[in-house]
Amino acid sequence: MPKSSHSDMSASEKRSLRERLRPKERKPAVRWLLTVLLLAAAVLGLHMLLQMIGTLDFSRGRFSSYLHVPKIYLLNLLPVALLVAFTYFATNRAWLGFLIPSVLLFVMDFVNYFKVTLRGDPFVAEDFLTIGEGAGIIGQYTLHFPAMFFVGIALIAAGTIVLHRWARGRMPKKRWWLRVLALVLIVLLGFGAWELWYGNTDLYDSMMEANTSLFNVWKDAENYASKGFVYSFLNSLAEAMPQKPDGYSARKAEDLLSAYPEADIPEGQRVNVIATMLESFSDLSVFGTVSDRFVQDPYADFHALQAESYTGTLISDTIGGGTINAERAFLTGYSYPQPRYRRDTESFVRYFLEQGYETEGSHPGYAWFYSREKINERLGFETYHFLDGYYENLLTDENSLDGHPNDETFFAERAESWEVRDPSKPCFSFSVSYQGHSPYADDTLVWGETYIPHEGISDAAYYTVNNYLGSVASTGKQLAAYVDSFRDDPEPVVLVFFGDHKPTLGAGNSFYEELGVNVQEGTAEGFYNLYTTPYLIWTNDAAKAVLGRSDIGTGPTISPCYLMSVLFDCCGWEGPSWMQLQRQTRAVLPVMQSRGMYLVAQGSAPTASQGIALLTYTLSGDALQAKQNYAIAEYYVRRIRPTQS
Template sequence: MLDIETWLGKSNAFLSILGFYIRRRPWRFWIVFPILWWRILLLVRAIKEPDYQKKVWHLILKSPLKEESWKKLHRNSKGILKTFELKNIIGRVPTDLLRIIVPSRLKVYGLAIDLQGEVKGSIQLFEESYAKFSSTTTKIASPHTYRAYLRKLPDKESFTIFSGGKLYSDYRSFLIKSWLVNIRDVVIIGFAALFVTYISELIATNKFSWEMTQDVLADTHLMVLNILPVFIVILIAYTIVDNVGWGILLGSIAPVAIATVNFFMYKYRSYPFSFSDIFLASEAADMGERYSYILPKKYLAIIFLGILLCLLIAYFVKSIDNGKIRRFAACLILLFSGSYALNHVYLNDDFYKGAKAITRGNIWSFPNRYATNGVFFSFLNTTNKGTLTAPKGYNKEEAVKSLSKYSYNNIPKNKKVNIVTIQLEAYNDFSKWSNIKIDPSVYAGLNKIRSKSMSGHLTTTIFGGGTIDTERKMLTGYPSIETINQPMNSFVDYFNEQGYVTRALHPGFGWFYNRQNIDLYLGFDKFRDKENYYDKHVDDSFIVPDDKVFPDLIKQFNQVTKNGKMIFNQTVTYQNHGPYSTEFSGKPLVQWQNSYNKKDYGIINNYLTGIKATNEALVKLVDSFEKSKKPIVLAFWGDHNPWGGDNNSTYKMLGIDLDYGTEKGFHNYFDTPYVIWANSSAKKMLKTDFKGEGPNISPMYVLPTIFEHLGIKGSAYMQATMDMKKDVQVFGYGDAYIRNNKLVHKLPSKIQKKVDEFEKVVYYLKTNHVKDQRVWSK
């Protein structure tokens, strides 16, 4: 006597038959839901086994397969009949169906249900069917059948267990063997996790020296912290597929993917992969044709070797039937253990920062710390960064009380000016580095504007990409930006309340970074992008040049303000986006030096060619606004530093220090210029002059800085932000701040208390959108 599961070589015959059926009746996939529901009712004893079988098979056989189709099911058999030469097969399957799927020479014992799903008699329980056979009959069953139905029978010892191609004299022998096999598999997985971690470290920290990578590999404490998540993930995959080779292969996908992404993040952005970067995957996909996302051959060869080893293990190292309940329980235990470790170890910032003294590189450099703490330990530490979580001790009422200290102020008529802001793509002033001999014509336009403006340095928290970080911090006044998926309080709302027309413009695709929705969430009454405006009215080029974007900006400005309306505009440009070609055939804009190389020289010249064109377009824009009788304040800035070759090779060639663990490197890495200019009409109205050097500020302070010079207090939150600016001028990357023109990584306790209070207000603003910001005022 052989059970159908053993004959099919499946741990669950019903699921095998159901899957076979749905593949041929895919439009009836919905039947899995009522079947699952009935199964739950059976487990809680709300219905009996016979009733369950009637319902299930009636539903399946209501639209039956042809006999020719059912006969193909026996092809899944592993030739077990030839091994045992048994003549009887039993199963929880309709007898008529068993007669089709089992060779005709065999006797079958199943359920009294015909091929139309109708019951032809009483349905016996599975164990009752087995009881028909004498104790002298050879009875072979799968572990699943034994556990589910047979272990309570009086003659349970008469059953032989078949699993993994082997026979066991009884279930106890099988159980002992299964534990030994599981221990063997766990040991193999342990070595596999070590191998995957080792390879991942090599790939992820490719930018750094071998000695720096050894800081992780040679430290037992750090290696355990990095191996553990890989080990748990592979174990979870193993419990799901119940095969050690496939478990290692599937479980290694995520770790190797993290290491690979980290490799390219270092290569193109010079900082490591954080959890929040996952939500910016569309940017990487969009740039796929412009950047190379192919690993070096040595790493591809190692990955290929790893895949081959997994397939060999899957083929030669056979697993044993562990049972779905046991595997499910093991999976839950692993998930809970992993969750506990994540919350109590990996997300503990004090533990992360104190895990190991960094022996190579600056202690304040996040890439250095990330590398020397290991890619998986470091990546997991970022999983709660960049996501919206309440600050410690947050209380909504207290946050509102903090805001209510300030009164809401309207903009006086004699100070109401049009405000036009422009965020320039990858815009920076390379002439500030005196060792680079740049043609004066490149920044002549910028210098001309700056001579009659207030200008300074904007300290961003990004490099080479991540445009929206700077963009949205400027619009909201928040020191950090998370995913925005609903209306959120912003400075734009205040302009709407003051009767301004608020317009966001971007000559790129609106779906990119979801600007088409998020700019509206932030309060703009209209958003215009490439597809809904620029292609038809300006230029349908993939990248619309600034010398066409700015004239159109003037046109839109005039249209909006012709009837006396005021405008707040935010334009985000696209020209000068990297990468830049290594080939250059025009007039060089940088004087050649013997230490230079041809490829990076091509990159910097191509970049500066675009910047020169942007500066010339800015001069024309300023000249046009200067002629206007309408009061206009114009502010523009760079969103981040430009891409500069793989692993910042162009910056290295130019001798620019990007070690942002030092104060000099920090400013080189994160600073871009900002300029605030007012036309004569605005200056005359305001009786003030926008000139001189401005402070180093975060993007969140751009509008508060403008308001300060306009002599406008604005909303309660605008005033709270102005007050915060007095104590902390820059909320930098990681735990970096600029206070009193000095880079610090720890604030005085009194100032830290103010920052904590401010962060609670920010969290309240992010999570409690209001229709009118007057509600905060006392």
Template sequence: MQNVKTKPSVFAGITRRLSPLRYVMAPLVSLITLVCTEWIHRGELTMAVLTDNVLPHLPAFLLTWLLLGCIYQALARATRLHPLAVAVTGLLGCIPAAVTYFKLKLRGEPFFPWDLSQFSEATDVVGKSGVELQTSMWVSGLIFALLFVLACFVREPKTGIRARLLGAGIPAVGALALVFGVFISPTVSQLVGITPDMWMQNRYYRNYGVIAGFLTNIQNLQVDKPDGYSQEAVQAIIDKDASQDLAPEFEGSYKNEGDGSVTQPNIIFVMNESFWDVAELEEYGVEFDQEITPNLHRLMESAAYGKAYSPSFGGGTCDVEFEALTGYSVEFLPSGCKPFQQHVTRPMFSVASYLKEQGYATQAVHCYYAKFWSRNTAYPNLGFDEFISLEDFENPEKKRDYYWGGGLVTDAEMTRRIIQEWEERDKDQPLFMHAVTMQNHTSYNEANYPEEELVDIVKAPEGISDKTLGALRDFATGVKEADAMLGELTDYFSQVDEPVILVFWGDHYNPIGSGYEVYTATGYSSSQDSEAPELHQMPLMIWSNYWDEPVDIGTVAAYEISPVTFELYGLEQPALFDHLIDQLSVYRSRTHGVTIQPDGSADTEELTEEQTQWFDEHWMLQYDLMFGQEYALGEQ
């Protein structure tokens, strides 16, 4: 029989001609991945990026390129599928870059390793926040689609199993060595020039790139105990605090000038979403058509008022309430971590657990889903007997449905629920209630309210876009309704017979419209940096129905909210709160590398020797209560 020769297919011919590309695919695809990753992360690639970020920190980018190349080569050799290697390598760079871009826009912070435990929360917020696909993203997607098609014509030669394992094993070992021996090793990563910059993570990622920044942050997952931690060390701090009284006078407070007859008042915390006094913009050329915060200003004449320095910007509400409820500072924890999810995994000291031991009923109310930020597990561990979440509201009033399908529960609805829970409480116990609102959550668009409900802007400085002005109308309307909540609550509780303390504050600032435009164009902030001190000082009102003297609190940390409340009203305090009250004499807040000095000024310099001692002692007590043996509880 005569042999019949078959003509090679076009595909086979192209494959034969392109197969030599297998030698350059790994370095080429890894380089393209690195470039696209940084383009997506930054939103632009300019000469300044090369000169200011890449070249001064070139080893970090070269090591990242090498890591991506090792991953590509290991996959290609192991599977003989270059398209798979292209897809995996591209996704490993571009997905973290896109997440970082959106997180920076929404919250001013990049993508962290511990964000992986917050996937459901992140997708929920991103899906409702109006973020848009950027040019860098779809163009990068197109580039990788073309690379994928090209890779389909690249073939690895058939080899024995040993040769394949060796060809895949060497780059795989190289990738593991880079991850565990360089990026996750503090000593080696610093040796190659990757210097920690935990207080300014956005700058850290700019300087070293998304992948290097993400991997080196894994170093921070481990919380190390303070040097010298022991029962004796904790006791020494407590004894020192007991032997001195450095607490500020808080002239006009109930503790200093009241009769001291009220020892177990009912206490209601209200943390209002994104609440800050937007009327302050009127000093910077913005004019509204109405008074936005009349109740806030009115109550400053009969209550304690100041600012709470927030650890968050653009999100991370749970960090603020974590600090306010515990006296713990996120400054001591891995930057960007979420304590409710990572650390509050067992029963732990908080103002709720402390008051519960004093005979209080403890209740939390939040008008969003219980699982959000793992409040459903964190709240019981903090000592709350009951948690009322969105699932427990029946047909609540909602507004602002432009981005949030169905809208968000209003502050007015939350006011009604707080009053309802008060009226239905067990009257044989004093009540501690912690309420968190949702109405004014980012993002902002004037379509969120009917025109007749919107606050109007009569005048604004030049340089603010129409989009931002529309977003500012939305935000200001929410602030007005939050202020109405404050007024209605104080009006209601001023009529009840039982003593009540109401603590009302905002959690964080947000981008409004186009990034920081509303702050920089007005001069409200001189920086497009989420760490600017003026973008972290939230209104703090501590009011009661049995004392009406004004008290100027000044600026205090969010972790000082509970201690200051106890101090103002002369309530018996746990050891940690005693320490934090005395700490106010040396600094008011230490948050993300910014120190609020006793005179209220913001300082980014290093702490003094005395301040460092107080800072370290705070960490000693916090570590003891969060991770240690809870020696400090023996002094309560």
């Protein structure tokens, strides 16, 4: 049977139909202009989509907050533009130039979203090293895809179709060299941007408070989100590949550490170690212009404890904040700046754990603050209690300080926790108090006591300083009661107390000046006065008997990173090889401060005046070599994975 004349198209009709469906061929100038405009619009659209996903809650308020910080907006836009441009010139297709980067960044942004939702941690470059572990963790959860996930897929698909249909500008094959030149220029721009901005961790950290209106930057994931996902992820590359110290090699680090063989705590000397870092605790009575004003001594209880302890001075890295620096320096021995602890990390906590100790502690603050809940686990703590779900249950109207328990409740809980511990193994405990936290009211006497009279100082200074001293006096009283609870304990116990940093007193620390204390950082005396805090190590009779020693007196002036090694000295323990190398460095260079100030040892521990005289910004000879070796060993130790997690 013959075919119908209209049942099928002729070849010419098919060609005609294809020509009608084919995109209209435009003049080269128009074609290129349309391609550039559409690609630019696609880049902006992709950037906005990524920013919206990166807010974590897809809110317009958070999204618009990026627009109010141009630096953050541009630092997130530039990598997207460079990546799209690179892919375009590599493929010579606008739609591929958009699609490939879009899929890659979209997936990464949602990996970050799900990781924060399920684990509380942001997605960082170092996660690629543990991708199998991460996939296993994700597999334990049921993922709930938000509507934005499907909206994003639809937008990327629509953008790809539009570019495929109308963005037809391509480089002729005979001008391949132009594509190569463009690719080279984009790579050079990328390297330049990395050197200036994305690899600059100091710049990233300095922007912590740039976008705080709707983000809680004290939560690691929200601090990450506040700067935009793309910028934060690129900066995490710098964190995953930190600059190696001068002269570094793994062989060099291993040689340095191998000179000090690992040493266990002797079986018969495994005393319990209980350390407490005291929020903003500092002894202002060391300044004669302050102590001469006292109408009553807020440090009486603390000084009584010092008289029966081994006590010295820390030169901290911060003032009025940055609690975490002293805290983690003590727990790890790492100097400033501290790593971000994205994974399990070598620490002295882990050393105690491997020695058969229980490792525990508490802090009556929020678990998310400084990401303590996650990071303490990575340091080797088996249990750690926070305000959330624990101390909040102990709160009453009488013991609450801005929603946190006071030191009386805090130390009572610590004493009770000791009583109910597992006595079958020794304990390493580290806790952080809250009571001394600023601000200190400047219009009323919170503690109802006067320690400094009003004469000669402003109203604000009178109230602020007396409120700080009232808190200190209360802490000293609680310390005395806490120590008394261990005096007759048959279990051997060594207690450690230290302040994290000095308090901020007045704008620009002006209240120190009103009290006649030099805190000008441009002078050695001002620097010393502003950054020093006390530490003390107290040993009960049972521990003295076990250790066969009783250290009482003046200890060295040191950086917080050395404090654990001083504690081991008091116990007569050698410790891990990293600590033994620390001990040798401490003998030459006892202070390495974040602002580049050093204290070079000259025999025994210096007095305050001697310590001020020995402060320096320059190093040479043995001190310089000790610092370089320390940096090499530290880089190696904190970059390797622990043997036990």
